[in-house]
Amino acid sequence: MKGFLNKQAPYIFIAPTLILLTLFSIVPILVALVISFSDMDLGGLANFDSISFIGFDNYIEVLKDPVFLKAILNTLFYVVIGVPLVILFSLAIALLINLGTSRIFKVFRVVYYLPSVTNIVAVAVVWSYLYNPALGLFNYLLNSVGLPDVPWLTEPTVAKLSLILLALWKAIGLNMIIFIAALQGVPKSYYEAAELDGANTWQQVTRITIPMLRFAIFFVSVTTMIGWLQFFEEPFVMTQGGPLDGTLSVALFIYQNGFKFNNFGYAAAGSFVLFVSIIVITLVQLRLQKNESDMT
């Protein structure tokens, strides 16, 4: 018995995790696919016999649903504005921190990373207070320099931008750390050679650092893009998708249809539309990256 247990040790080591991952990641994909073709709702939860399969109806309906289309547009808005800003700011901050020679620059790493480890609900609670129209600090600060109030969370477009600002604040830290790690991998001799040739700091950054960081920039843009296509927690806690569905994202649409209206089949169809879009967009990015590296 002992010998048997010892022989099977590797399988016993990986079994618990594999069972859990299968049960909560692999099987759910299949379940989601099946129920996306059914009319499963709260009644179906109690009695499986009441579920009937309705083919592609859910997919056709969700793609015609004006709320879903609005959620797609909102999500694209988040991605198109948010992703470049995340890359730009985290890269700029990483460069500045990396070029710094004093010890104080190590402190900045911690400060900029701090929002990334902070609880999203707490963040939402604090920012809702900062954004508050009457008592919020932001409007007070604007007023005190003579600027008018901003309808932070009450006007659809401004509300989207407000959520992006908050998500930006939370997302920069992690990506900045990735860039700093990549920056430390650039060989010092390159800079020394450039210096001998009389290149200044700006030339060194644009001609050596940025090209050397190409893989890191690509990695950050793919992961950030995937993350922002699933933008969920910020609108969920702060605005519930309002005002007038102005901040509703695709992920939040899926959650609301699933757990608020209990239309499980409909929500599953929506989630597959999101899943396929993420895969397609990522593949396009991979292809673009490949073409680019072929050219150079």
Add this chain to the structure above:
Amino acid sequence: MHTTTAGKKRSARERESGKTFQWMSGGLLTIGALFFLLPFFWMILSSFKPEGEILQIPPTFWPKRFTMDNFAYLFENMNFGVYLKNTLIIVLFSFVGLLLNAIAGFGFAKYDFKGRNALFVLVLATMMIPSQVTMIPVYLILNSLGLTNTMTGIVLPGLVGAFAIFLFRQFMSTIPTELMEATRLDGASEYRIFLQIVLPISKPILAVQAILTFIAGWNSFLWPLIIANDESLYTLSVGLSLLKGQYAAKFGLQMAGATFMVAPVIVLFTYFQKHIIENFSISGMK
């Protein structure tokens, strides 16, 4: 002779411009850092203000009168004690998950068994599945197992994670095989090798993962929200979002709840930041 003085002059001027650059980038980063820290300062300071002072216009930056009333209210009139207990239970369970990840990482790193590569690819593939797709089926699965509204149901879906398994595997493949071989010759079982050789060597990555696991468990929000119907199973984050809805105008109270959630993480993170950030640099780019 002429060229050397020119060279000296240039390097002196360069050092001068380098210094200006250092001050400028330091200044820029400081301004950014103030903006980054502002929400934290505002949260902590406001949590000590009495409700009356919160409503004052213009607002006070530093509380005129420090009060602990907001914090007391959380525990006396709301169930923050219960939420805290539940959150700590989840943290405790997630450490069990951490151990499972470590064991699996070890299995993938140090053994050559049939189907290893295929199974490892399967593990990595789970990282790419968006949580929105699995959210509803996982709820249905837990429901059919009778685990909704139970602590087990809250804990199970997030217990193990592909990324942690991957990091453990990366680290543990650097452990010399000879070391394991020698212990094996002494008659130790594979389980003893894991407990007495591998775990002690893996201390650095275990420490970092433990901190990250604590933070993730402490912050867990979505599964408790979906699975728990009873307030007796709520975590701190679910309780805090409840507080935001129920006491919409009581910002002092809200800030106290937020401070209570965030302060332990800030302290823990600041204390261990060097290890976390450096681990990230090593594991992330290799």
